[in-house]
Amino acid sequence: MRISLTINGNPVSEDVDNRTLLADFIRNTLGLTGTHVGCDTSQCGCCVVHLNGEAIKSCTMLAVAANNSEITTIEGLSNSEDLSAMQESFRRNHALQCGYCTPGVIMSAVDLLKNNPKPTEEEVRDALEGNLCRCTGYHNIIKAILDVSKAG
Amino acid sequence: MVFDIKGKFNSKLISSIGKPLERKEDERLLRGEGLFSDDFNLEGQYYVTFVRSPYPHAKIKNIDKSDAEKSPGVIAIFTGEDCLADNLHPIPHSPVPSTKYDLKLTDPEGKDIFIGPQLLLPVDKVRHVGEAVVMVIAKTNFEAQDAAEKVYVDYHELDWTADINSSLKEDSPKVWDEIKDNICVDTIFGNPEKVDKVFNSSKYLFSKEFHIGRVTGVPLEPRSALASYDSTSKRYLLYAGSNGAVRHKFQISKTLNIDPGSLRIICHDVGGNFGTKNRVYVEFPLVLWASKKTDNPIKYTATRSESFLSDVQGRDLLTKVELSMDEDYKFTAFRASNVSNVGARVISLSPLGKGIALVTGPYDIPLASARARAVFTNTVPTNAYRSSGRPEVTFAMERLIEIAAKSLGIDPIKLRRINLINKDDMPYRNALGVTYDSGKYEDNMNKALALSDLDNLSIRKEDASQRGKFLGFGFSNYVESSVGNPKESVELRVDADGFISLIVGTQPTGQGHETSFAQVAADLLGLAPEEIKVVFSDTDIVKKGGGSHSGRSMRHAGTVICLAAEDLIDRGKKLCSLLFDQNYQSISFAREGSFTWSDKKISWFELAEAIEGVELSGDLHTGLNIERENEMHEPVFPNGCAACEVEIDKETFVPKLTKYIAIDDVGRAINPLIVDGQTHGSIATGVGQALFETFYLDKASGQPLTGSLMDYGIPRADQLPSFVTELNEVLSPTNPLGIKSAGEGATTPALAAVINAVVNALEEFDIEHIDMPATSFNIWRSVNNKNKESKS
Numbered sequence: 036m037r038i039s040l041t042i043n044g045n046p047v048s049e050d051v052d053n054r055t056l057l058a059d060f061i062r063n064t065l066g067l068t069g070t071h072v073g074c075d076t077s078q079c080g081c082c083v084v085h086l087n088g089e090a091i092k093s094c095t096m097l098a099v100a101a102n103n104s105e106i107t108t109i110e111g112l113s114n115s116e117d118l119s120a121m122q123e124s125f126r127r128n129h130a131l132q133c134g135y136c137t138p139g140v141i142m143s144a145v146d147l148l149k150n151n152p153k154p155t156e157e158e159v160r161d162a163l164e165g166n167l168c169r170c171t172g173y174h175n176i177i178k179a180i181l182d183v184s185k186a187g
Numbered sequence: 188m189v190f191d192i193k194g195k196f197n198s199k200l201i202s203s204i205g206k207p208l209e210r211k212e213d214e215r216l217l218r219g220e221g222l223f224s225d226d227f228n229l230e231g232q233y234y235v236t237f238v239r240s241p242y243p244h245a246k247i248k249n250i251d252k253s254d255a256e257k258s259p260g261v262i263a264i265f266t267g268e269d270c271l272a273d274n275l276h277p278i279p280h281s282p283v284p285s286t287k288y289d290l291k292l293t294d295p296e297g298k299d300i301f302i303g304p305q306l307l308l309p310v311d312k313v314r315h316v317g318e319a320v321v322m323v324i325a326k327t328n329f330e331a332q333d334a335a336e337k338v339y340v341d342y343h344e345l346d347w348t349a350d351i352n353s354s355l356k357e358d359s360p361k362v363w364d365e366i367k368d369n370i371c372v373d374t375i376f377g378n379p380e381k382v383d384k385v386f387n388s389s390k391y392l393f394s395k396e397f398h399i400g401r402v403t404g405v406p407l408e409p410r411s412a413l414a415s416y417d418s419t420s421k422r423y424l425l426y427a428g429s430n431g432a433v434r435h436k437f438q439i440s441k442t443l444n445i446d447p448g449s450l451r452i453i454c455h456d457v458g459g460n461f462g463t464k465n466r467v468y469v470e471f472p473l474v475l476w477a478s479k480k481t482d483n484p485i486k487y488t489a490t491r492s493e494s495f496l497s498d499v500q501g502r503d504l505l506t507k508v509e510l511s512m513d514e515d516y517k518f519t520a521f522r523a524s525n526v527s528n529v530g531a532r533v534i535s536l537s538p539l540g541k542g543i544a545l546v547t548g549p550y551d552i553p554l555a556s557a558r559a560r561a562v563f564t565n566t567v568p569t570n571a572y573r574s575s576g577r578p579e580v581t582f583a584m585e586r587l588i589e590i591a592a593k594s595l596g597i598d599p600i601k602l603r604r605i606n607l608i609n610k611d612d613m614p615y616r617n618a619l620g621v622t623y624d625s626g627k628y629e630d631n632m633n634k635a636l637a638l639s640d641l642d643n644l645s646i647r648k649e650d651a652s653q654r655g656k657f658l659g660f661g662f663s664n665y666v667e668s669s670v671g672n673p674k675e676s677v678e679l680r681v682d683a684d685g686f687i688s689l690i691v692g693t694q695p696t697g698q699g700h701e702t703s704f705a706q707v708a709a710d711l712l713g714l715a716p717e718e719i720k721v722v723f724s725d726t727d728i729v730k731k732g733g734g735s736h737s738g739r740s741m742r743h744a745g746t747v748i749c750l751a752a753e754d755l756i757d758r759g760k761k762l763c764s765l766l767f768d769q770n771y772q773s774i775s776f777a778r779e780g781s782f783t784w785s786d787k788k789i790s791w792f793e794l795a796e797a798i799e800g801v802e803l804s805g806d807l808h809t810g811l812n813i814e815r816e817n818e819m820h821e822p823v824f825p826n827g828c829a830a831c832e833v834e835i836d837k838e839t840f841v842p843k844l845t846k847y848i849a850i851d852d853v854g855r856a857i858n859p860l861i862v863d864g865q866t867h868g869s870i871a872t873g874v875g876q877a878l879f880e881t882f883y884l885d886k887a888s889g890q891p892l893t894g895s896l897m898d899y900g901i902p903r904a905d906q907l908p909s910f911v912t913e914l915n916e917v918l919s920p921t922n923p924l925g926i927k928s929a930g931e932g933a934t935t936p937a938l939a940a941v942i943n944a945v946v947n948a949l950e951e952f953d954i955e956h957i958d959m960p961a962t963s964f965n966i967w968r969s970v971n972n973k974n975k976e977s978k979s
């Protein structure tokens with residue numbers, strides 16, 4: 036089937052197999068490899084993107100279901116030389132090590148602060164329940180997100 | 188001279204070392220521009236799916252691929268017979284740790300160990316669920332998957348053995364017919380007779396058996412391999428993530444029977460390792476071989492489910508420990524009998540060997556003996572997993588101390604204090620002959636206790652009780668070791684464009700080498716870290732190197748960078764002397780990265796420009812380009828402790844870690860920001876095993892029941908607290924920078940500290956021990972059994 040959507044502000048139109056997952060479409064068809072795939076049971080959150088302004092796990096949706104939608108991936112978070120506030124805070128706080136979970140975590144974090152600009156530590160931890168990180172023990176991730184919230 | 192190899196680093200040189208600099212690697216990773224293995228694609232690539240064994244143990248009677256071959260898009264289907272026909276060799280695993288200081292493990296007769304050859308695809312039988320049996324190649328991933336469903340493998344199921352006790356039994360099913368039973372290692376260390384004697388006459392003797400269960404690393408990036416073969420240049424190319432592509436290059440070449448020079452491996456960003464990606468997987472040589480056979484690039488990326496079934500796993504040690512004390516509670520002798528479940532093949536004996544060397548932990552025990560055995564089972568092989576072997580033995584020692592203290596009615600902290608190795612006794616040779624380089628163990632403990640607010644513990648317990656929770660405090664000391672591959676190499680190249688390339692053999696998997704190695708080189712060469720470009724990841728550029736494991740990278744790289752920097756400075760002086768016709772002695776190297784003589788001054792980069800086009804001969808012919816290798820066998824012993832609190836819900840028995848304090852002596856911390864991050868992750872690894880993680884096999888069928896992230900519990904953000912971490916840096920005298928290691932220390936005491944807290948929380952039930960993971964079900968069952976016991 037042919038689908039059309041807007042990704043990081045750019046309109047695209049591509050043929051996809053009906054069973055292609057949105058995550059694979061983003062990575063393999065569009066070549067946006069910042070969105071990662073870490074599992075096959077919708078648990079790890081490496082694949083989180085924004086679909087029509089909301090964080091979703093792109094491995095949990097078929098590409099065809101995203102027809103006519105507007106998607107932002109990690110690559111679209113900052114279009115300039117400067118990193119976005121969340122990305123910058125992750126760097127300052129050393130909230131990433133291997134960086135594999137990072138795009139998904141950041142997309143979830145941005146979504147969290149959009150809906151709840153001043154979360155408590157517990158609320159941040161709850162909101163990240165669907166994003167696994169095996170490297171950082173979450174400590175610096177939580178710090179980075181709270182820092183952005185305080186500055187905002 | 189900036190240092191001498193056994194001496195001290197000239198601390199006047201320090202400018203960026205020790206600073207919490209932000210990481211150079213972050214920008215690309217934060218923008219989604221990292222380059223992980225599966226991010227690479229080659230024009231027209233085919234895809235592979237593997238048919239894997241559904242049985243723990245079975246004979247392969249027949250493989251029928253006729254239906255699959257007709258499936259749309261299928262290019263080729265290969266089996267073990269095809270590999271044999273092409274003379275592919277087993278993977279040359281080297282499981283026995285090889286430095287001069289490693290304790291020597293042998294088979295039961297004192298001879299070389301039978302490791303169980305790992306053919307790329309098996310021909311006779313399968314030995315664990317998930318073992319790859321058939322390789323299906325098709326034009327698309329979907330087509331490969333569809334075709335794999337149509338391969339019919341006719342198996343004859345065999346009896347199997349999955350756990351240590353069953354493999355030790357005389358009538359156990361045998362994993363390998365080549366040896367008489369399942370025991371592949373049996374070695375005794377220390378002085379068993381003397382220990383017996385002391386035990387017989389001791390005032391107190393305590394003993395306990397523990398099983399430290401099977402877990403799996405779950406780096407979030409599943410393993411992946413993309414291969415191609417160029418028939419014109421006759422060279423192979425592989426994109427595959429690991430902890431060190433150089434070693435993989437040599438092992439894979441042996442497997443394929445090719446000249447190592449004809450294989451290039453590219454490995455940029457790696458999404459976590461923890462031991463899981465240390466070893467060569469069969470898929471790597473297989474895609475290379477198949478890409479030559481099909482004359483087309485081939486890609487394989489594991490699904491998470493496949494990773495659970497076929498990634499090497501960790502721990503799985505059965506240990507019996509015995510400890511005697513005199514009337515003053517001074518430890519007098521210790522005995523350990525450790526059995527490691529190596530799985531279907533021996534891939535690594537590091538967990539067994541490293542653990543055995545440290546069974547007496549940070550305590551001063553004059554006598555010890557230890558028996559080390561390893562058994563085959565029908566399970567995935569085990570490998571070094573973050574802090575290989577050390578959390579296991581620390582768990583046994585620190586649990587035993589708690590049990591002993593309780594039975595003696597004394598404070599477990601006091602019991603530890605009486606027996607800790609004194610800092611004045613450093614370097615300390617333990618009863619198994621292993622020498623700890625340095626450390627201030629009691630200071631570690633004091634720091635942690637000062638942060639623990641034990642004076643108010645009873646108030647906190649009371650308060651928790653009001654909220655419907657049992658609160659417990661747990662503590663554990665540790666000493667661990669960092670050994671690993673003794674060789675490391677580095678190349679320094681000054682570029683007239685204004686940077687120095689540092690080409691290094693070891694490979695990061697998230698530890699930030701691009702930043703920390705640059706900090707070291709920058710200080711030594713009088714530059715800023717931005718002027719040092721760390722290069723790894725391509726075996727056509729990086730020719731030698733040991734890889735990141737056993738916490739070795741910073742120490743080994745740091746040391747060889749020191750050596751190379753000194754050579755480079757010497758080279759710079761010689762070049763100045765030649766170019767500007769000066770006496771070598773009159774040239775000095777200034778801290779800000781320039782060479783000076785009389786009133787002249789020239790920077791690294793001006794010098795590089797000056798020699799461009801100049802014909803250099805003899806020793807100087809490489810110009811400002813230095814290669815240096817170093818071999819360093821002596822281990823270091825990071826140490827520290829952990830204190831924590833756990834709350835257990837009185838109704839559901841769900842445990843929650845509420846407070847965690849870690850004190851670690853990592854030697855010199857090159858970048859404390861990175862070191863802290865390593866500590867956090869390291870804590871989570873240990874806490875994961877204590878509370879959530881177990882790779883569980885069904886007792887009746889041998890089938891894994893934790894084959895996905897839905898069933899295997901890795902710690903989530905809402906299950907952990909923020910941590911309190913502090914360093915207690917005691918510089919190691921074994922290397923110029925005084926480095927120990929930072930990546931694994933904090934995992935080491937975590938298992939014991941958390942379980943000690945869980946048991947302490949349940950003190951009113953008088954429970955001696957809770958097995959890991961201390962899930963709500965395990966806790967409830969222990970409490971319930973205790974209740975039944977007291978009623979009967």
Ligand code: FES
Nearest residue numbers: 073078079080094
């Ligand atoms: S890939 Fe794991 S949740 Fe989407």
Ligand code: FES
Nearest residue numbers: 132136168169170
């Ligand atoms: S940084 Fe490696 S998984 Fe999160």
